[in-house]
Amino acid sequence: MARRATLQTIADALGVSRSTVSNAYNRPDQLAPELRARILAVAAELGYPGPDPAARRLRTGRSGVIGLLFTEALSYAFADPGAVGFLEGLAREAEAGGTALLLVPSPPEQDAAAAVRDAVVDGLCIYSMADQQPAVIAALERGLPTVIVEEPDVPGHAFIGIDDRTATRTVADHVLGLGHRRIAILTDRLVPDAYEGPVDAAREAMATFHIGRQRLAGFREGLAAAGIDWAAVPKEERPNELAAGVDAGRAVLAREPRPTAILAATDQLALGALQAAQELGLRVPGGVSVTGFDDIPAAALADLTTVRQPLLEKGVQAARMLAELQAGGPPRRVRLPVELVVRGSTGPPRADAP
Amino acid sequence: MARRATLQTIADALGVSRSTVSNAYNRPDQLAPELRARILAVAAELGYPGPDPAARRLRTGRSGVIGLLFTEALSYAFADPGAVGFLEGLAREAEAGGTALLLVPSPPEQDAAAAVRDAVVDGLCIYSMADQQPAVIAALERGLPTVIVEEPDVPGHAFIGIDDRTATRTVADHVLGLGHRRIAILTDRLVPDAYEGPVDAAREAMATFHIGRQRLAGFREGLAAAGIDWAAVPKEERPNELAAGVDAGRAVLAREPRPTAILAATDQLALGALQAAQELGLRVPGGVSVTGFDDIPAAALADLTTVRQPLLEKGVQAARMLAELQAGGPPRRVRLPVELVVRGSTGPPRADAP
DNA sequence: TTGAAAGCGCTACCAG
DNA sequence: CTGGTAGCGCTTTCAA
Numbered sequence: 001m002a003r004r005a006t007l008q009t010i011a012d013a014l015g016v017s018r019s020t021v022s023n024a025y026n027r028p029d030q031l032a033p034e035l036r037a038r039i040l041a042v043a044a045e046l047g048y049p050g051p052d053p054a055a056r057r058l059r060t061g062r063s064g065v066i067g068l069l070f071t072e073a074l075s076y077a078f079a080d081p082g083a084v085g086f087l088e089g090l091a092r093e094a095e096a097g098g099t100a101l102l103l104v105p106s107p108p109e110q111d112a113a114a115a116v117r118d119a120v121v122d123g124l125c126i127y128s129m130a131d132q133q134p135a136v137i138a139a140l141e142r143g144l145p146t147v148i149v150e151e152p153d154v155p156g157h158a159f160i161g162i163d164d165r166t167a168t169r170t171v172a173d174h175v176l177g178l179g180h181r182r183i184a185i186l187t188d189r190l191v192p193d194a195y196e197g198p199v200d201a202a203r204e205a206m207a208t209f210h211i212g213r214q215r216l217a218g219f220r221e222g223l224a225a226a227g228i229d230w231a232a233v234p235k236e237e238r239p240n241e242l243a244a245g246v247d248a249g250r251a252v253l254a255r256e257p258r259p260t261a262i263l264a265a266t267d268q269l270a271l272g273a274l275q276a277a278q279e280l281g282l283r284v285p286g287g288v289s290v291t292g293f294d295d296i297p298a299a300a301l302a303d304l305t306t307v308r309q310p311l312l313e314k315g316v317q318a319a320r321m322l323a324e325l326q327a328g329g330p331p332r333r334v335r336l337p338v339e340l341v342v343r344g345s346t347g348p349p350r351a352d353a354p
Numbered sequence: 355m356a357r358r359a360t361l362q363t364i365a366d367a368l369g370v371s372r373s374t375v376s377n378a379y380n381r382p383d384q385l386a387p388e389l390r391a392r393i394l395a396v397a398a399e400l401g402y403p404g405p406d407p408a409a410r411r412l413r414t415g416r417s418g419v420i421g422l423l424f425t426e427a428l429s430y431a432f433a434d435p436g437a438v439g440f441l442e443g444l445a446r447e448a449e450a451g452g453t454a455l456l457l458v459p460s461p462p463e464q465d466a467a468a469a470v471r472d473a474v475v476d477g478l479c480i481y482s483m484a485d486q487q488p489a490v491i492a493a494l495e496r497g498l499p500t501v502i503v504e505e506p507d508v509p510g511h512a513f514i515g516i517d518d519r520t521a522t523r524t525v526a527d528h529v530l531g532l533g534h535r536r537i538a539i540l541t542d543r544l545v546p547d548a549y550e551g552p553v554d555a556a557r558e559a560m561a562t563f564h565i566g567r568q569r570l571a572g573f574r575e576g577l578a579a580a581g582i583d584w585a586a587v588p589k590e591e592r593p594n595e596l597a598a599g600v601d602a603g604r605a606v607l608a609r610e611p612r613p614t615a616i617l618a619a620t621d622q623l624a625l626g627a628l629q630a631a632q633e634l635g636l637r638v639p640g641g642v643s644v645t646g647f648d649d650i651p652a653a654a655l656a657d658l659t660t661v662r663q664p665l666l667e668k669g670v671q672a673a674r675m676l677a678e679l680q681a682g683g684p685p686r687r688v689r690l691p692v693e694l695v696v697r698g699s700t701g702p703p704r705a706d707a708p
Numbered sequence: 709t710t711g712a713a714a715g716c717g718c719t720a721c722c723a724g
Numbered sequence: 725c726t727g728g729t730a731g732c733g734c735t736t737t738c739a740a
Contacts, residue, residue, distance in 0.1 A: 006733055017711045022735060031709065049496045053474045054417065055733035057408040058716050064472060065456070074449045078442035088432035095428050095459040098469060102419070102456050105449040115452060118418060120407045120474055142403045242651075297596075298652055360717055371727040376719060385725060409717035412732050 005048040013042050025051055057120060066094055066322060067102045067121035067144075069135055071128050072192050074103055080240055080268070081296035082311055086127065086149065089315020097323065106135055113138035123322045125149065130192045130208040145325035147318050151210035158321050158331035160314060164214035165221070167307045167338045168265070171291050172222025174305070174340060175261045178348045180289065181226075184234040184252035184259040185219055186245065186269045188212050196244065198251075199235040215265045215293065234259065238269060245272015246279075253280055253288070260288060260349035267292035267299045267306055274302060274345065285347035295341055303344040310336050359402035367396050379405055411474060420448055420676060421456045421475035421498075423489055425482050426546050428457055434594055434622070435650035436665055440481065440503065443669020451677065460489055467492035477676045479503065484546045484562040499679035501672050505564035512675050512685035514668060518568035519575070521661045521692045522619070525645050526576025528659070528694060529615045532702045534643060535580075538588040538606035538613035539573055540599065540623045542566050550598065552605075553589040569619045569647065588613065592623060599626015600633075607634055607642070614642060614703035621646035621653045621660055628656060628699065639701035649695055657698040664690050 011018045016039070023030045024039040043050070057063050068090070071077035078084060094101055104119050106112040116138040123145040129136045131152040139146065140154065147158040175183065187199060190207035199216075207213040220230050234252045238244035245264065249272055252259055262277075264270035270292030274284060282288050292299055295308035314336055321332060365372045370393070377384045378393040397404075411417050422444070425431035432438060448455055458473050460466040470492040477499040483490050485506040493500065494508065501512040529537065541553060544561035553570075561567040574584050588606045592598035599618065603626055606613055616631075618624035624646030628638060636642050646653055649662035668690055675686060 007735095008733080018733090019712080019735075020710060023710085026735080035709090047497065050471050051735090052412075052733055053472050054408065054411040054415075055716090056472075056735075057474060058406075058412045058718085058732085059734045059736085061408075061716075063408065063474070074445040074455075075442060078438055078445060084432055084438055088429060091428040091432060091457065091459075095461060098459055098461040100456055100459050100469065100473065101428075102454055103445065105445075105452055105454050107449060107452040115454065117404045118407050118410075119454065120411060120417070143401065298655065301652065301655060361719095362717080372717090373719075373721095373728080374726060377726085380719080389725090405719090406717055409732090410719075412734085413717080413719045415732075 005046045007051065009046060010039060010043050010048055013046065014039060022051065063120050063122050064098065065100045065102050065121045067104050067119045067124045069104050069124065069126045069129060069139055073106045082294040085311030086315040089312035090125065090319050093316045093319035123326055125318055125322060128211065132208060133192065145322060147321045147325065149314065149318055153210050156331065158325055160318050160321060160334040162309050162336050162338050164211055165218040168215045168218030169222045170340050171263055171307060172219050174342065175263060175289060175291060175346060176222060176226045178346060180261040180349050181228065182257055182259045183223065183261045183263060186248045186262060186264040186273060187216055187235060187237050188240045188265045188269065190237055196238050199237045201231065212265065219263055240266050240268050242268050242272050245269035246275045249273030249276025253277065262288060262290045264292050267294045267296045267304060270304055271298060271302055284345050286350045289346040291346060305343045305346040306341050307338050308341045309338045359400045361405065363400060364393060364397050364402055367400065368393060376405065417474050417476050418452065419454045419456050419475045421458050421473045421478045423458050423478065423480045423483060423493055427460045436648040439665030440669040443666035444673050447670045447673035477680055479672055479676060482565065486562060487546065499676060501675045501679065503668065503672050507564050512679055514672050514675060514688040516663050516690050516692050518565055519572040522569045522572025523576045524694050525617055525661060526573050528696065529617060529643060529645060529700060530576060530580045532700060534615040534703050535582065536611055536613045537577065537615045537617060540602045540616060540618040540627060541570055541589060541591050542594045542619045542623065544591055550592050553591045555585065566619065573617055594620050594622050596622050596626045599623035600629050603627030603630025607631065616642060616644045618646050621648045621650045621658065624658055625652060625656055638699050640704045643700040645700060659697045659700040660695055661692050662695045663692045
């Protein structure tokens, strides 16, 4: 056969009209069962794979697809257990409604905005992107129903997230309450660039990742309230990966005098810090206390004190909010509750450390 | 405005033709920069979000999207660290080429095949599905470039996977070599149903999940070669989740005489078995040895003996194979190497256990 | 119960 | 460098 079969091909072969063949697929009750059977048989014979979804899309105007802008780059997202937990929730809810998920790429170098504009979707979900990223701007410009998860903070849009600042403030208070005064901070990336290293005031001020900014602010508030000089607190910025956490942990533990507590902005960084402490033969929490954030599954295994947030629930709710929006409902703003989970990785500092 | 703006709207507003406006977006070099600027300005003013991707799709015939059939249900896939590792690799490679990933849903009850037929994609990737699942059949019928990962085993299609049987045979030999004779097996699901419980010969024979079948076969081969009666070996089937592993672990450890080794078909099940052993106050490996499969990140943390497979690499290669297929290349079959990683969870059985 | 006609919004080709 | 024309393959009235 010269070209792919279409509805018309089948119609011609049977001497019926195109619409009848279409009905055979989409409205079985609109034609005689026997005719329908004949149509389907001929279609199978001719290798017709059914109505072309792209054409149907154009005609009906609906796609049954949600587009997901997932972190700065897809490949980062899957390495982050927190993001995967969210995706699991989102997928569960979407799948129940027969909705597909389109993972929109952010090609390096190239115009990531183009990928966003090319996405055939009925709605968009933006997960944890920095303010002013081109992909985000392009997404908002499409004027589709959109829900933003965690960041960026754009007024007027449906939003779901947690109160990061209050949460890290609670962590700081917990550690300060145990008697720690020499404290170091490990933060996830603050700006979508390749920087890794100490965070000074200038860097802190330029943060465009809302989460990073807020978590840092919570730590700062807590320490400041305890009279600790924020400028003198060691702070290391790294991408959210285990290996980077090890590196950052080494960096802060090498300081003199050595910190007695490390507050990390994510569990993965905290897990890395734990590993760095072990390398140095430091006991936890005797030699050094460590805290994380997210309560990913590995946190429980490592007995890590952390902040639990409802990862899965966040995904489920995001999908629901999008469905509401598509049904014409108003954009809502939702804050999910979090909870400090105290485990064995924090305790009072000991003079006779390790 | 009554209806959404289209190319024509902009063209009319400026008194130019539709094609010129189209060129302004797709072929900037085909028209005067000044005209282009004017067009874009008017478009912005009228709130035109750029050419409709669905229409473009129909016209060009290409979508720039890979469809992914991910496990029996999306929600399962994300709970499986092995699957996530694969997805990370796939996403990385696809993203580099500006290709989007469509996660095709498998709505419960409903016709999952319909979702597959509705997917606007240039190619399909089938990851770990059972033989004869309706979604798989529908996918194959679409006649698109397709690569199958791990399962099902369909001749004539591009395929990438590992040799599961040889791998589990190696595990069995390792444990037998340590002197174990009372051995229990934990297997991932064998059939896409809701069954959880012991595996008898009938159940084993009806397995449609190729991976489960092969891993079980490897264990069987090893034990048979050592003269152990396979029918008498305790075998428990569970979904691939930590909690299910705990449950299965309890079940086999309750047997009299108690097994001295538990061979699990996945790391998550093994991790669960480890937890069950701990509940009973059993030492590992003194009281009981445990092995897993996959070498997910948590396996190293738990010091679990397991089989390492190149999860990420599998995803990267799958994406490449799909690209080759789309470029007109022939379907290839690829087997990735695996490696037994011996850690602290296996050792000789001790008479004075625990 | 079936068929004819009218586009959905766009891009590719070719002429000017 | 710009414009006209011809569909891509389908669904959806509406009339027969």
